[in-house]
Amino acid sequence: MTRRTYNIAMVSDFFFPQPGGIESHIYQLATKLIDRGHKVIIITHAYDDRKGIRYLTNGLKVYHVPFFVIYRATTFPTVLSCFPILRNIFIRERIEIVHGHGSLSSLCHEGILHGRTMGLRTVFTDHSLFGFADAASILTNKLLKFILSDVDHSICVSHTCKENTVLRASLDPLMVSVIPNAVVADNFRPKDQPATSPPGPNFALDAPHYPPPQRFGPRDIITIVVISRLFYNKGTDLLIAAIPRVLENHPNTRFIIAGSGPKAIDLEQMIETNVLQDRVEMLGPVRHEEVRDVMVRGHIYLHPSLTEAFGTVIVEAASCGLYVVCTQVGGIPEVLPSHMTTFSKPEEDDVVLATGKAITAMRAGKIRTEKFHDQVKKMYSWQNVALRTERVYDGISGTIPEDDFYGLDPGGYNGSRIRNFTLIDRLKRYYGCGIWAGKLFCLVVVVDYLFFLFLEWWFPRENIDICHDWPYKRLVDDDADADSKKGAHSNRSSTSQGGTKLE
Amino acid sequence: MPSPTDDETSFPSLNGSASLHAFGRSHLSPDDAFTSPPRPLRSERSRSRRRKRPWKKLMWVKQSYPDNYTDQATFLENLQRNPRLKPYDFWPLVADSTVILQHVCSVIIFIVCFVGIFKERVSPVSVTSWSSGATFLGWILWERWLSEADDQDELGGVAATVTGRSGSMRRPGRAGSIRRPPPLRVDSAPSTAGPSAAPSAASSTTNLHLAVRWPQSGSTTSLASHNGSGLSHSLSHTPRASQEHLPELPPPFPVEENRSHQRLETIKSALLIYCTLLGLSPILKSLTKSTSIDSIWAMSFWLLAMNIFFFDYSGGVGAKFPASLSTNAALMASTVLASRLPSTNHVFSLTLFSIEVFGLFPVFRRYVRHFSWKFHVLSSILLVMGAGLGVGLILGDTKATGGGWPWKSGIVGMVVGVLIAGLATGGCSWWLIGLQKYKNEIRGPWDPARPIILSRPRWDDDS
Numbered sequence: 001m002t003r004r005t006y007n008i009a010m011v012s013d014f015f016f017p018q019p020g021g022i023e024s025h026i027y028q029l030a031t032k033l034i035d036r037g038h039k040v041i042i043i044t045h046a047y048d049d050r051k052g053i054r055y056l057t058n059g060l061k062v063y064h065v066p067f068f069v070i071y072r073a074t075t076f077p078t079v080l081s082c083f084p085i086l087r088n089i090f091i092r093e094r095i096e097i098v099h100g101h102g103s104l105s106s107l108c109h110e111g112i113l114h115g116r117t118m119g120l121r122t123v124f125t126d127h128s129l130f131g132f133a134d135a136a137s138i139l140t141n142k143l144l145k146f147i148l149s150d151v152d153h154s155i156c157v158s159h160t161c162k163e164n165t166v167l168r169a170s171l172d173p174l175m176v177s178v179i180p181n182a183v184v185a186d187n188f189r190p191k192d193q194p195a196t197s198p199p200g201p202n203f204a205l206d207a208p209h210y211p212p213p214q215r216f217g218p219r220d221i222i223t224i225v226v227i228s229r230l231f232y233n234k235g236t237d238l239l240i241a242a243i244p245r246v247l248e249n250h251p252n253t254r255f256i257i258a259g260s261g262p263k264a265i266d267l268e269q270m271i272e273t274n275v276l277q278d279r280v281e282m283l284g285p286v287r288h289e290e291v292r293d294v295m296v297r298g299h300i301y302l303h304p305s306l307t308e309a310f311g312t313v314i315v316e317a318a319s320c321g322l323y324v325v326c327t328q329v330g331g332i333p334e335v336l337p338s339h340m341t342t343f344s345k346p347e348e349d350d351v352v353l354a355t356g357k358a359i360t361a362m363r364a365g366k367i368r369t370e371k372f373h374d375q376v377k378k379m380y381s382w383q384n385v386a387l388r389t390e391r392v393y394d395g396i397s398g399t400i401p402e403d404d405f406y407g408l409d410p411g412g413y414n415g416s417r418i419r420n421f422t423l424i425d426r427l428k429r430y431y432g433c434g435i436w437a438g439k440l441f442c443l444v445v446v447v448d449y450l451f452f453l454f455l456e457w458w459f460p461r462e463n464i465d466i467c468h469d470w471p472y473k474r475l476v477d478d479d480a481d482a483d484s485k486k487g488a489h490s491n492r493s494s495t496s497q498g499g500t501k502l503e
Numbered sequence: 504m505p506s507p508t509d510d511e512t513s514f515p516s517l518n519g520s521a522s523l524h525a526f527g528r529s530h531l532s533p534d535d536a537f538t539s540p541p542r543p544l545r546s547e548r549s550r551s552r553r554r555k556r557p558w559k560k561l562m563w564v565k566q567s568y569p570d571n572y573t574d575q576a577t578f579l580e581n582l583q584r585n586p587r588l589k590p591y592d593f594w595p596l597v598a599d600s601t602v603i604l605q606h607v608c609s610v611i612i613f614i615v616c617f618v619g620i621f622k623e624r625v626s627p628v629s630v631t632s633w634s635s636g637a638t639f640l641g642w643i644l645w646e647r648w649l650s651e652a653d654d655q656d657e658l659g660g661v662a663a664t665v666t667g668r669s670g671s672m673r674r675p676g677r678a679g680s681i682r683r684p685p686p687l688r689v690d691s692a693p694s695t696a697g698p699s700a701a702p703s704a705a706s707s708t709t710n711l712h713l714a715v716r717w718p719q720s721g722s723t724t725s726l727a728s729h730n731g732s733g734l735s736h737s738l739s740h741t742p743r744a745s746q747e748h749l750p751e752l753p754p755p756f757p758v759e760e761n762r763s764h765q766r767l768e769t770i771k772s773a774l775l776i777y778c779t780l781l782g783l784s785p786i787l788k789s790l791t792k793s794t795s796i797d798s799i800w801a802m803s804f805w806l807l808a809m810n811i812f813f814f815d816y817s818g819g820v821g822a823k824f825p826a827s828l829s830t831n832a833a834l835m836a837s838t839v840l841a842s843r844l845p846s847t848n849h850v851f852s853l854t855l856f857s858i859e860v861f862g863l864f865p866v867f868r869r870y871v872r873h874f875s876w877k878f879h880v881l882s883s884i885l886l887v888m889g890a891g892l893g894v895g896l897i898l899g900d901t902k903a904t905g906g907g908w909p910w911k912s913g914i915v916g917m918v919v920g921v922l923i924a925g926l927a928t929g930g931c932s933w934w935l936i937g938l939q940k941y942k943n944e945i946r947g948p949w950d951p952a953r954p955i956i957l958s959r960p961r962w963d964d965d966s
Contacts, residue, residue: 128710129953131944131950132951155570158562163579163582163947163949164947164949167947168584173578176573177569178570179570180562238954243663308953327952329948334560334562334563346952348954348956348957349956388570405569
């Protein structure tokens, strides 16, 4: 009895070589899922000369499909044009689960739509928060509603994000899981800690290997680090207003600001007007690998963002042993425990006050920042994320019984949450999207289905080569106890045959 | 939120008590999170044995709940619906909509005047002279209001008596405009505008690449500066200072001297505009000779529509260059229309008239609304009646009256105009209030926060 493994296709417009949160999320999740024995491929669009198939570390296969890129690395939203090549890839790779990322990625939406038409299970991960007021949001939300009407399960990165997605796409809250992002804690070590993590799976809080708590004399410099893109929604205006006041109230403090963006000029202007050149250091853009080196130069991390779905950067900062001062917006309050953070309202006065409190607490030696790294390491890890994502896969593919997966429903829900593939049932789900939109969506789905039948006839399934899997050495199953709980219905070869058929 | 170790063990606690009803609904709406019935007590008890700790909306804690667990108590608890909804009242809404009504009516009056000139029923010279006279009257009125405002600022306590006096002074001017002959009364209203808008009109026309190009750019700057200082009652002569509206600054030297200086400047700038237009008229006359007449109609229709749609209806008294797109569109429309007229005299008259209607009159209307509500209502009524009357007169059959004015159809037009205006403002207001029940604005923690920043000018001043 082995644990059931899946062939998973991660579909998103956003992937390496472009840097960013979604990109690293996909990469980390994929590698960890591969470690757990699944087969994962990534489908994204071509970046410049990066076309075709690439292999990344650990046999992670990336399809850079040459789609037309329209805006900020997002492909042009044609509804049907990707279908032939996506179908080809799905069949080639014997995909069972299509996992789309990012609600602004049209490639992800198309992958999910066509995947459903081909009779595959689909999962969607939402990484961002959207409002409801402006025209762009309304359009995006309608599109999201269309796609998520028929998706098997959605994943959000924070509870706030879940509420947002449930509202935007009118979803059943039980069909949305919250699985946070994680950090590679070893990449974000405090300054004094050696590269190799200390041995032993569990260590007590007062383990001997901790460096002694940092003591600040009244003359010691406390450094506040800010790393963010300097945009309006990252709260740079708050930062600009707060920095002179913080520096005025607290001598022997200084700022290090990394990042670039349209607000950088305002920041520089503020520095010049207040003559703070020797106390505020602007580093400009830094690469993600260098973030840790910047962070460990400081003692407090200030994050004045105005909206944030998860806020990976504050976890990274805490992992580096920095005390975090952040605005209480979006999903941020859920991310870190209160002994690592000071929250402030997104108001200038409150940011100044909170930063002042943090500086005072640091000087008083009340904050044991040297313990943060190990605590964060226990809170967030990609292995955990992969494990929890795997449970979602198990749930939608029926490995975990439905009652078990969705649990008790107090809302009074009808029979099955397992989305079947019958066209009429799919149309019923799409029809509920709106008076006009519902009919339009139904039309699109019917056309998509006819296109699928055409493709099945024109490019028969038998003529598509099945590609070889990467020859993995199977890891020693260290979670045998978890396996025994699951009724492993089949091994990989049998599941891959079933996945490509219409049910 | 399960950890790698405890999630597998905790999930079985959910099954068994799953009560799934069989009615066909594919989604839960967001409201269902609120309205859903409370959990059965039996399961609550069995749960409490196994789960000591309640679910928390935190991600850093390892919780023994599945990832898709939805806490009925806290899910969407921060959702706000229509947090800043201000219900409209009917009559204030109608009163506010008169601003739009006034503007539409003044555009109609302009068109009526053009048609009158085009059909050679009205002499262009009379239109221009009446409207210029009215503009002059309006300017005097405006001057008086400004000085009253100054007096009120200075005296404070005796403001009431001043207002009383001014009310009596105001009426003759207005009454004079009412007693005019009907076709001219139509344009008398738009032309009563203060000079404060002269620079705005002038600078707008500088943008009008088609026709009106001011050769002396320096003069427009000086106009702007004077207008600004006139508004702000200060004598800061640099254009930059005048752009900033600084009413609280005390005048550096006596108000009277200041004012007479301004008046002189205003008269100078008015003369300048007058002369420039006079010089430009021959050019404008032949501007669209090669264009067919129907495209001129279409173009001017769209331009005037643009003027109505992009007009700055909300602007207060202090607005510097209100809605330049709108003003430019209107002036372009008038230029295009004027170029179809037969003589230089016609062209000059219509262009000057359009500057008065589209450039100066909106500013004057704004002041009227600011200083006296009664007067605002009166002018709205007059505008509506004038527009209706004008349309009636233009559409009326001249032959029936033997070349004279078709008064009967004019009266009918006036009645119809008043009726339409009343129905439109009342109906639209009522409709808007009725539509409010569909308003569903959703706010929550996912919305970008609005930062409150106090000390923004801090480092501007320090420099």
